[in-house]
Amino acid sequence: MNIRIADLFCGIGGIAEASHRVSEAGHKSATSRAGEISTSHPKVVTAIDIDQSAASLYRHHHGIVPRCSTIESLQRIAERPNQKLDMWWLSPPCQPYTTRGSQRGSLDARSQALRRLIQLIPREIPRLIGLENVPAFEGSQHHQALKQTLTEAGYQYKEYNLCPTELGIPMRRRRFYLLAKQGGETFPTISTNKQQRPLTEFIDDANWQDNSLQVPHDTVRRYESAMNIIEVDNRDAITACFTSAYGKSPIRSGSYLYCSTHNAVRRFSPNEIAKLMGFRDGFFSTNQLSQRVQYRLIGNSLAVPVVHELLSALLAK
Numbered sequence: 001m002n003i004r005i006a007d008l009f010c011g012i013g014g015i016a017e018a019s020h021r022v023s024e025a026g027h028k029s030a031t032s033r034a035g036e037i038s039t040s041h042p043k044v045v046t047a048i049d050i051d052q053s054a055a056s057l058y059r060h061h062h063g064i065v066p067r068c069s070t071i072e073s074l075q076r077i078a079e080r081p082n083q084k085l086d087m088w089w090l091s092p093p094c095q096p097y098t099t100r101g102s103q104r105g106s107l108d109a110r111s112q113a114l115r116r117l118i119q120l121i122p123r124e125i126p127r128l129i130g131l132e133n134v135p136a137f138e139g140s141q142h143h144q145a146l147k148q149t150l151t152e153a154g155y156q157y158k159e160y161n162l163c164p165t166e167l168g169i170p171m172r173r174r175r176f177y178l179l180a181k182q183g184g185e186t187f188p189t190i191s192t193n194k195q196q197r198p199l200t201e202f203i204d205d206a207n208w209q210d211n212s213l214q215v216p217h218d219t220v221r222r223y224e225s226a227m228n229i230i231e232v233d234n235r236d237a238i239t240a241c242f243t244s245a246y247g248k249s250p251i252r253s254g255s256y257l258y259c260s261t262h263n264a265v266r267r268f269s270p271n272e273i274a275k276l277m278g279f280r281d282g283f284f285s286t287n288q289l290s291q292r293v294q295y296r297l298i299g300n301s302l303a304v305p306v307v308h309e310l311l312s313a314l315l316a317k
């Protein structure tokens with residue numbers, strides 16, 4: 001059965017990337033109940049975001065042109081009155097809730113789009129809903145309002161707090177997730193004891209020749225104690241969470257690599273971060289976006305392996 005997804009706050013399409021994977025993997029997931037194979041074909045059919053740079057990349061990789069409008073201005077989510085949507089995936093901006101953001105929650109203008117979606121849920125009743133945000137979203141006013149709306153509209157829901165490290169990915173990015181559905185069985189648990197993959201799998205040695213990734217010696221000297229610098233051949237290393245400020249702010253925005261052979265410290269490339277986030281190889285190689293924009297887009301995106309597991313859990317009977 002085709003599952004038609006609305007990718008709301010679509011960015012570069014973490015859920016679209018995960019949907020390709022679910023389809024490719026023959027719809028079998030570690031979270032499916034014993035022997036059960038989901039026959040669902042998840043596919044994004046409409047996507048919305050205000051970011052034009054993200055839209056160009058989205059179109060290239062996922063074959064859909066996102067609508068560039070603010071979500072709070074929408075009267076309905078479907079593009080046409082007869083367009084049927086089975087699922088909404090929501091990744092609203094996290095700044096209203098992050099400790100480094102405003103923490104003003106529902107008072108922050110950037111949370112108005114989520115407020116609008118919460119209003120639209122009882123009118124449109126998408127059968128399946130998924131939401132991603134920072135852990136600090138939990139307990140916010142919008143979190144409470146969402147749970148109340150879901151309960152009143154007859155959904156069952158389950159919340160998850162997951163980090164890619166729990167699925168064997170050597171990168172920290174703990175996030176809050178909520179899955180909701182109309183009917184069906186209770187949600188399966190997600191197995192989180194995968195063996196860690198070595199960071200070297202995600203590193204491209206050719207990047208030591210890329211001068212645009214080098215961190216100047218005086219920057220390293222100045223911020224060294226606060227920078228998270230990883231030895232390139234440390235197989236057990238786990239990176240910090242890469243944020244949209246990576247490449248702009250030298251500290252608390254992600255990890256760096258040190259190589260004794262080159263006696264140099266460099267940033268991870270946008271493609272290396274995209275690979276850690278579970279996107280296909282060379283995700284950013286096909287576009288003309290500046291390195292700064294690429295860091296912003298990947299820093300805002302979703303950890304695809306985690307979303308893949310959640311999507312499988314949502315689609316299980």
Ligand SMILES: C[S@@+](CC[C@H](N)C(=O)[O-])C[C@H]1O[C@@H](n2cnc3c(N)ncnc32)[C@H](O)[C@@H]1O
Binds near residue numbers: 010014050051093
């Ligand atoms: C956390 S990111 C989502 C990332 C995305 N799911 C991905 O996989 O790349 C939030 C996105 O919401 C978009 N956005 C912010 N405010 C918006 C609004 N009012 N209406 C529509 N999109 C908005 C931003 O441009 C950004 O791409």
